[in-house]
Amino acid sequence: MGPIIALFTDFGLEGPYTGQVKTVLHRTAPGATIVDLFADAPAARPRPAAYLLAAYATWFPPGTVILAVIDPGVGGARAAIIVEADERWYVGPDNGLFELVMRRAETARSWEILDRSTATSASFHGRDLFAPAAGRLARGELPAAPPRLEGSSRHLDWPDDLPEIVYIDRYGNAMTGLRASLLPAKARLDASGRVLSRARTFSDVPEGEAFWYENSNGLAEIAVNSGRADATLGIAIGSPVAILG
Amino acid sequence: MGPIIALFTDFGLEGPYTGQVKTVLHRTAPGATIVDLFADAPAARPRPAAYLLAAYATWFPPGTVILAVIDPGVGGARAAIIVEADERWYVGPDNGLFELVMRRAETARSWEILDRSTATSASFHGRDLFAPAAGRLARGELPAAPPRLEGSSRHLDWPDDLPEIVYIDRYGNAMTGLRASLLPAKARLDASGRVLSRARTFSDVPEGEAFWYENSNGLAEIAVNSGRADATLGIAIGSPVAILG
Amino acid sequence: MGPIIALFTDFGLEGPYTGQVKTVLHRTAPGATIVDLFADAPAARPRPAAYLLAAYATWFPPGTVILAVIDPGVGGARAAIIVEADERWYVGPDNGLFELVMRRAETARSWEILDRSTATSASFHGRDLFAPAAGRLARGELPAAPPRLEGSSRHLDWPDDLPEIVYIDRYGNAMTGLRASLLPAKARLDASGRVLSRARTFSDVPEGEAFWYENSNGLAEIAVNSGRADATLGIAIGSPVAILG
Numbered sequence: 001m002g003p004i005i006a007l008f009t010d011f012g013l014e015g016p017y018t019g020q021v022k023t024v025l026h027r028t029a030p031g032a033t034i035v036d037l038f039a040d041a042p043a044a045r046p047r048p049a050a051y052l053l054a055a056y057a058t059w060f061p062p063g064t065v066i067l068a069v070i071d072p073g074v075g076g077a078r079a080a081i082i083v084e085a086d087e088r089w090y091v092g093p094d095n096g097l098f099e100l101v102m103r104r105a106e107t108a109r110s111w112e113i114l115d116r117s118t119a120t121s122a123s124f125h126g127r128d129l130f131a132p133a134a135g136r137l138a139r140g141e142l143p144a145a146p147p148r149l150e151g152s153s154r155h156l157d158w159p160d161d162l163p164e165i166v167y168i169d170r171y172g173n174a175m176t177g178l179r180a181s182l183l184p185a186k187a188r189l190d191a192s193g194r195v196l197s198r199a200r201t202f203s204d205v206p207e208g209e210a211f212w213y214e215n216s217n218g219l220a221e222i223a224v225n226s227g228r229a230d231a232t233l234g235i236a237i238g239s240p241v242a243i244l245g
Numbered sequence: 246m247g248p249i250i251a252l253f254t255d256f257g258l259e260g261p262y263t264g265q266v267k268t269v270l271h272r273t274a275p276g277a278t279i280v281d282l283f284a285d286a287p288a289a290r291p292r293p294a295a296y297l298l299a300a301y302a303t304w305f306p307p308g309t310v311i312l313a314v315i316d317p318g319v320g321g322a323r324a325a326i327i328v329e330a331d332e333r334w335y336v337g338p339d340n341g342l343f344e345l346v347m348r349r350a351e352t353a354r355s356w357e358i359l360d361r362s363t364a365t366s367a368s369f370h371g372r373d374l375f376a377p378a379a380g381r382l383a384r385g386e387l388p389a390a391p392p393r394l395e396g397s398s399r400h401l402d403w404p405d406d407l408p409e410i411v412y413i414d415r416y417g418n419a420m421t422g423l424r425a426s427l428l429p430a431k432a433r434l435d436a437s438g439r440v441l442s443r444a445r446t447f448s449d450v451p452e453g454e455a456f457w458y459e460n461s462n463g464l465a466e467i468a469v470n471s472g473r474a475d476a477t478l479g480i481a482i483g484s485p486v487a488i489l490g
Numbered sequence: 491m492g493p494i495i496a497l498f499t500d501f502g503l504e505g506p507y508t509g510q511v512k513t514v515l516h517r518t519a520p521g522a523t524i525v526d527l528f529a530d531a532p533a534a535r536p537r538p539a540a541y542l543l544a545a546y547a548t549w550f551p552p553g554t555v556i557l558a559v560i561d562p563g564v565g566g567a568r569a570a571i572i573v574e575a576d577e578r579w580y581v582g583p584d585n586g587l588f589e590l591v592m593r594r595a596e597t598a599r600s601w602e603i604l605d606r607s608t609a610t611s612a613s614f615h616g617r618d619l620f621a622p623a624a625g626r627l628a629r630g631e632l633p634a635a636p637p638r639l640e641g642s643s644r645h646l647d648w649p650d651d652l653p654e655i656v657y658i659d660r661y662g663n664a665m666t667g668l669r670a671s672l673l674p675a676k677a678r679l680d681a682s683g684r685v686l687s688r689a690r691t692f693s694d695v696p697e698g699e700a701f702w703y704e705n706s707n708g709l710a711e712i713a714v715n716s717g718r719a720d721a722t723l724g725i726a727i728g729s730p731v732a733i734l735g
Contacts, residue, residue, distance in 0.1 A: 203321035448566035
């Protein structure tokens with residue numbers, strides 16, 4: 001099979017945005033395998049999205065191209081960039097979205113995308129700027145220019161792990177920006193004043209009980225067996241989580 | 246074209262679950278054609294899902310692999326199985342989801358999936374256990390072990406047709422678990438105390454009128470012309486339906 | 491890569507409709523690239539959908555096949571047609587959906603699809619009638635019969651541009667049926683009694699402010715920076731928009 005291009009956006013799937021992006025990718029990199037990773041990543045919020053992306057992107061094999069567009073500043077002054085981190089490629093806006101991917105990588109470099117044609121719309125860089133760049137990477141055209149200086153546009157004030165909810169899935173499970181492997185084995189989490197113990201998975205706790213567990217991509221996730229954690233606990237993207245020893 | 250792999254899940258499409266499953270399928274069975282059959286099958290309810298699956302899976306050509314995951318017991322004691330029924334292959338949890346597929350088939354066999362690696366997460370067998378098994382089937386690797394004993398883990402107490410709503414579609418149409426071809430031509434259905442007559446299709450009844458018809462996959466479906474049957478009749482998955490002669 | 495088949499429907503993606511349509515397309519035209527353009531086009535409303543389709547379909551390269559199904563009259567008397575307009579192919583119901591595509595094209599022809607087999611369901615022509623026709627076009631089988639007489643089933647009373655909302659996207663942005671390039675540079679739009687000025691894009695106006703702009707497919711679109719235009723202005727598909735000089 002050809003290279004994988006994984007999409008991480010807030011574009012949704014039913015409207016016109018993702019379909020146009022995929023059309024550009026198919027035309028630029030025929031034979032690439034395109035998969036939807038997230039189409040409902042935190043809308044217009046690069047900071048929680050950055051922790052979600054770092055947990056999920058590294059699941060893909062080396063050589064994968066990740067097109068990541070959470071881009072409230074589209075059409076404004078923010079740069080467009082390519083990042084290479086541990087042999088995976090990332091394309092998207094320079095707004096912090098790749099901060100955790102870069103920080104956690106053994107090796108990371110970045111390039112600004114400068115070849116903006118006049119055909120680039122002011123509001124849809126996902127289609128007009130990022131997708132062509134991702135397609136070129138997928139077909140093997142690597143950046144010709146030298147990478148940017150180390151430290152360009154970094155968000156070094158952001159924490160290594162984010163003690164907040166970064167994503168609510170369709171079942172109402174709430175992912176945090178905390179890597180479970182870095183938490184004490186017996187750690188409890190406080191969310192909305194409720195103290196939650198760790199479990200292995202849903203079927204290990206009684207129905208209706210709230211708990212936290214290490215999800216299948218390594219994040220600490222808050223859930224309720226046979227229920228919705230978001231509604232039960234009154235939590236949403238951005239809600240704080242405290243770690244209790 | 247290569248074999249078809251059809252997905253029948255409650256994973257949704259916008260979050261990370263279906264995309265990761267498809268990535269595994271693409272890598273395990275390059276060249277397979279992957280289609281989304283249902284991503285909103287009855288969440289965590291294998292019994293209504295089993296009647297929906299039986300009606301829709303048999304629409305696919307022989308050789309199709311159906312990856313079906315409605316799995317409230319993930320990570321618990323339920324087995325993981327492969328089913329072969331009338332030359333179609335099914336992969337998923339052993340919780341009754343394949344009961345009607347097997348019962349209605351001329352020939353059916355099943356195998357337990359035993360090769361669980363330590364890399365299998367406790368909460369995402371769709372990605373870690375079922376997708377690799379489905380991919381191996383799609384690339385032609387059939388089970389080497391002998392099938393399970395006939396009758397293993399069957400749900401023979403479930404009825405042949407389910408007089409309940411098993412799915413609400415995006416238009417508010419309500420599919421039952423009843424095969425229309427087995428109902429008397431003049432049968433009426435009672436749903437929520439409303440008696441509904443049969444029609445051929447929407448445009449044959451006045452606007453706003455509730456009726457039932459044989460849908461395009463053979464199920465008796467309750468609908469309202471230019472309206473939502475679910476809201477009009479106050480019905481949901483699990484609501485009972487009575488057959489009136 | 492093979493030809494592109496773009497889907498424009500109100501079928502949604504999570505239920506069984508789009509997946510079955512794609513299965514037929516893959517089997518009829520192996521190697522075609524299938525993309526979802528809209529799965530949430532105006533449900534059962536061919537008139538606003540026609541203006542949306544005309545703006546988005548022409549973004550695709552010549553040779554593209556657009557399968558467009560907004561079809562409240564399915565199973566009734568309306569014809570099924572193929573349209574060729576400026577070297578793109580369209581397949582769908584003859585209910586006005588292609589009126590603007592044809593009117594704006596330099597050359598346009600249409601054919602009625604007559605080969606209805608007995609296997610055609612009464613309620614799912616997208617799968618049983620339109621998808622096979624689109625697949626045959628994609629694999630190069632052009633209509634053998636002469637086209638219909640010019641003027642067949644046209645909706646010449648519909649305006650060239652529609653001063654109404656034709657689509658609300660997932661962010662709450664409201665697309666009109668007006669081509670921005672035909673509006674005076676300084677035009678203001680009146681929607682729900684609010685007078686809106688033109689801007690280049692979101693980041694050019696203060697947060698919370700409503701404005702209109704030329705979207706990435708040429709339509710005049712009403713938006714609120716960091717907000718939802720639909721909720722802020724109380725507008726929906728069909729809401730009128732007035733052009734102020």
